[in-house]
Amino acid sequence: MISATGTLPLISFYLGLTLLLIGGLGVVFGPKTSTEPIVRIINLTVPSTGVALIFLSYNYTLAMLTFLSVNPILYIIMIRAIIRLEEMGGSIS
Amino acid sequence: MDPSSVVPNFVPQIITNFYPLAIIIAILTAAIGLSGVIIERDDFQKILIIQIVTYAMLIIVAAVGTDLAEALILPGLVVSLAEILAVTEVLIFREYIKRGISYPRLKEYKPIDMEVLKTAIPMTSLLCVVYGTILTGFTGGAVAGAGILIYLFIGEPKGLSHDFWEEMSGVSGLAWCLWLLGFLLYFLNPRLWLVALFMSGGGIIVKVALKFGLLGILNREEFNK
Amino acid sequence: MIGRILNSLAEPRVVPKIFAFAIAIVLVFSLPLPFHLNPEQVYPKPAPQLQMELAKKNIDISYNLAPYNRGGLPVDPDNRGIVKSQYKSPYEGWITAYLTPFSQWMRDVSYHLGTTIVAHPGGILDEILYYTRGLDTILESSILFTAFTIASWVILNRTRKMTGE
Numbered sequence: 001m002i003s004a005t006g007t008l009p010l011i012s013f014y015l016g017l018t019l020l021l022i023g024g025l026g027v028v029f030g031p032k033t034s035t036e037p038i039v040r041i042i043n044l045t046v047p048s049t050g051v052a053l054i055f056l057s058y059n060y061t062l063a064m065l066t067f068l069s070v071n072p073i074l075y076i077i078m079i080r081a082i083i084r085l086e087e088m089g090g091s092i093s
Numbered sequence: 094m095d096p097s098s099v100v101p102n103f104v105p106q107i108i109t110n111f112y113p114l115a116i117i118i119a120i121l122t123a124a125i126g127l128s129g130v131i132i133e134r135d136d137f138q139k140i141l142i143i144q145i146v147t148y149a150m151l152i153i154v155a156a157v158g159t160d161l162a163e164a165l166i167l168p169g170l171v172v173s174l175a176e177i178l179a180v181t182e183v184l185i186f187r188e189y190i191k192r193g194i195s196y197p198r199l200k201e202y203k204p205i206d207m208e209v210l211k212t213a214i215p216m217t218s219l220l221c222v223v224y225g226t227i228l229t230g231f232t233g234g235a236v237a238g239a240g241i242l243i244y245l246f247i248g249e250p251k252g253l254s255h256d257f258w259e260e261m262s263g264v265s266g267l268a269w270c271l272w273l274l275g276f277l278l279y280f281l282n283p284r285l286w287l288v289a290l291f292m293s294g295g296g297i298i299v300k301v302a303l304k305f306g307l308l309g310i311l312n313r314e315e316f317n318k
Numbered sequence: 319m320i321g322r323i324l325n326s327l328a329e330p331r332v333v334p335k336i337f338a339f340a341i342a343i344v345l346v347f348s349l350p351l352p353f354h355l356n357p358e359q360v361y362p363k364p365a366p367q368l369q370m371e372l373a374k375k376n377i378d379i380s381y382n383l384a385p386y387n388r389g390g391l392p393v394d395p396d397n398r399g400i401v402k403s404q405y406k407s408p409y410e411g412w413i414t415a416y417l418t419p420f421s422q423w424m425r426d427v428s429y430h431l432g433t434t435i436v437a438h439p440g441g442i443l444d445e446i447l448y449y450t451r452g453l454d455t456i457l458e459s460s461i462l463f464t465a466f467t468i469a470s471w472v473i474l475n476r477t478r479k480m481t482g483e
Binding site: 005006009013017020021023024025027028029033034037040041044047048050051054055057058060062063065066067069070072073074076077078080081082084085088 | 163
């Protein structure tokens with residue numbers, strides 16, 4: 001029996017924690033991440049989904065809204081930094 | 094209407110049950126991220142990995158499950174975004190200094206030519222700005238800023254010069270002063286709480302949204318010349 | 319020997335690694351400690367989805383504000399919002415219960431705009447952020463302002479140098 005007060009927060013909470021942990025591993029130790037920063041940014045979307053799910057499970061809807069609107073700005077800033085750094089020379093260091 | 098059904102006196106049982114697991118997972122994630130910082134030698138990659146630690150700390154704050162925790166998270170998100178913006182800028186500037194002024198530009202820059210980018214972007218950004226204006230506060234600033242940024246990046250702004258944006262940043266400084274005045278009004282004369290509320294809410298949205306807009310217009314100038 | 323170690327520690331490239339290592343050590347050693355949350359917190363929040371469920375059963379009257387309904391009527395000193403704050407103030411609960419005319423209209427129009435109404439001026443989060451926390455928020459926003467100033471200064475100066483102004 002699925003109850004809205006009991007089961008649904010549990011599902012989104014455990015799913016969010018799993019995504020956070022797995023996504024964190026993927027960002028840090030994932031394949032090709034040390035040479036390609038764009039892969040790291042793409043992997044970063046997994047733990048951010050997890051964080052949004054955890055906010056949802058606690059009913060922090062306003063914090064989730066802010067988080068979701070901050071995320072695209074964050075990706076734009078990071079991708080811009082990658083482009084600028086790549087412009088100056090092949091390898092970033 | 095029973096008041097205890099609206100707001101409880103204590104933190105509900107389900108959240109106290111969530112607490113240990115959330116803290117443990119957050120600490121594990123933070124440890125993974127920090128080990129990544131130790132291993133990685135590239136500075137920009139470190140900024141990307143630090144995001145994981147930020148997320149873990151957000152979960153630690155959120156695990157308390159009160160309204161105060163949410164109020165702590167809201168400015169923290171916007172502040173961390175501003176910090177990352179500043180740090181990446183300083184990083185890029187440091188690379189410029191290392192390599193001198195003469196540097197190779199990207200050989201070819203082809204903008205993506207798609208129908209949906211021309212038609213959907215103005216509507217989307219307009220919706221974001223209108224919704225952000227309704228929201229006000231930190232949330233509204235982030236939403237409206239995202240709308241402005243999307244339009245400036247992908248749309249076709251015309252007649253926006255350098256001086257215009259300097260004036261705009263002056264406006265945002267004034268908005269911040271308005272916001273501080275609102276705070277002072279709360280402490281000095283709490284009877285005027287309504288005026289103070291509107292001053293603070295309106296000031297912070299103008300400030301946050303305009304700063305993101307500044308970023309967007311300068312990006313356009315850099316990439317399209 | 320000690321001087322060489324200290325010199326290698328003072329190198330800017332090493333400092334963030336040492337800092338990260340120290341924080342990681344503290345975090346990992348705090349893992350086996352027992353964690354439990356003291357339920358007596360200030361500003362408690364109702365259980366997740368509880369207000370929506372109560373609204374469906376018509377137990378709560380003003381259910382259009384869920385999940386941010388904290389009781390009270392707008393601009394009514396006898397019927398304030400329910401706030402469990404740390405410091406008592408004579409105007410406590412007024413901002414929590416306040417709704418602008420626009421948000422009153424939104425409340426009457428739809429059942430699903432609770433989040434939007436709370437983000438509009440008035441509501442529990444504005445009370446915490448602007449009224450009760452006060453100088454804390456000023457400090458946080460000063461950091462925001464400083465970071466934006468640094469970023470826009472770097473962007474403006476570098477852009478001018480590049481375009482040759």
